[in-house]
Amino acid sequence: MRKRNPWIGALWFCAVVLVLGAFAAQVWQASFWYPSATDVSPGPVVRFLQQIADALVSPALYVGFGTIGGLLFLHARNRARRKS
Amino acid sequence: MADSATGGRFDPRFDPRFQPGYTPGPKESTPDAAAPPGSVPQHREAEAAPPDEVRGDASAVETAPEQRDTPLESDPPEPNPPEPDPPEPNPLERTLLVAGAVLVFGGIAIAFWANSVNYQYNSFGNGLSWQQLLLAAAWSLTAPMVTVGLAIGVGVMFRRAIAWKPPE
Numbered sequence: 001m002r003k004r005n006p007w008i009g010a011l012w013f014c015a016v017v018l019v020l021g022a023f024a025a026q027v028w029q030a031s032f033w034y035p036s037a038t039d040v041s042p043g044p045v046v047r048f049l050q051q052i053a054d055a056l057v058s059p060a061l062y063v064g065f066g067t068i069g070g071l072l073f074l075h076a077r078n079r080a081r082r083k084s
Numbered sequence: 085m086a087d088s089a090t091g092g093r094f095d096p097r098f099d100p101r102f103q104p105g106y107t108p109g110p111k112e113s114t115p116d117a118a119a120p121p122g123s124v125p126q127h128r129e130a131e132a133a134p135p136d137e138v139r140g141d142a143s144a145v146e147t148a149p150e151q152r153d154t155p156l157e158s159d160p161p162e163p164n165p166p167e168p169d170p171p172e173p174n175p176l177e178r179t180l181l182v183a184g185a186v187l188v189f190g191g192i193a194i195a196f197w198a199n200s201v202n203y204q205y206n207s208f209g210n211g212l213s214w215q216q217l218l219l220a221a222a223w224s225l226t227a228p229m230v231t232v233g234l235a236i237g238v239g240v241m242f243r244r245a246i247a248w249k250p251p252e
Contacts, residue, residue: 007245014238055195059231067238074245 011071018064025053025060177243180236187233191226198222 029050032042042050094100101108198219 003250005245005248007241007248011238011241011245014241018234051196051199052192054199055192055226055230058227059191059234062231063234063238066235070238070242074242 008071008074011067015064015067015071018060018067022057022060022064026057029053029057177240180240184233184236184240187229187236189233191229191233194222194229195226198226 032050093105094103100106201215201219
């Protein structure tokens with residue numbers, strides 16, 4: 001049985017976490033865009049998390065999708081090597 | 085030994101049994117008929133070797149066990165061959181990881197700083213100041229810094245994935 005490359009599994013994990021985490025952070029941030037009249041202003045912890053989400057959402061999406069693309073390239077390369 | 089019996093007339097470098105003028109003793113048997121001429125049987129090598137005083141080569145005592153094909157029981161057991169050291173991590177790879185971490189955390193820190201300054205600073209009516217320029221630069225730097233830092237970390241993982249070999 002062929003041994004699986006553990007680094008490829010780790011890369012898939014990172015890519016999925018980056019993409020899904022960025023989507024979740026964006027959705028969470030969007031919930032603050034149209035506050036109702038009864039909503040209280042967010043506290044310091046929420047503001048801190050909002051700033052982190054601001055800084056990380058776009059880079060995480062770029063790198064996550066880039067990682068998936070790179071993994072597909074690596075998969076295609078390994079498959080071509082096995083066939084030749 | 086035959087040397088002492090013959091008064092040292094044999095060449096000490098070679099087995100006396102194969103030199104002219106040698107007469108075998110009653111205990112000694114003739115060499116194997118199957119052995120090719122000129123070859124010395126292994127079980128006779130120790131006997132055939134002349135004493136060190138005659139050869140004048142003291143180092144031969146230490147090298148003799150290595151030259152034997154079959155080790156004697158008195159020889160100390162050979163120690164296990166040392167296991168090869170694990171390959172040292174590439175120093176440039178470590179530098180890349182440090183640079184990636186610095187870029188990610190530096191980008192986040194710059195974003196925090198820019199946010200805090202932006203909330204405190206009222207730019208209306210003040211014109212263009214150095215603080216505004218710095219703020220604009222920080223805003224433009226944050227996302228690329230974090231992106232490149234994350235990409236460096238993922239790139240190092242890709243490099244390890246490509247260099248990975250299954251254990252034998």
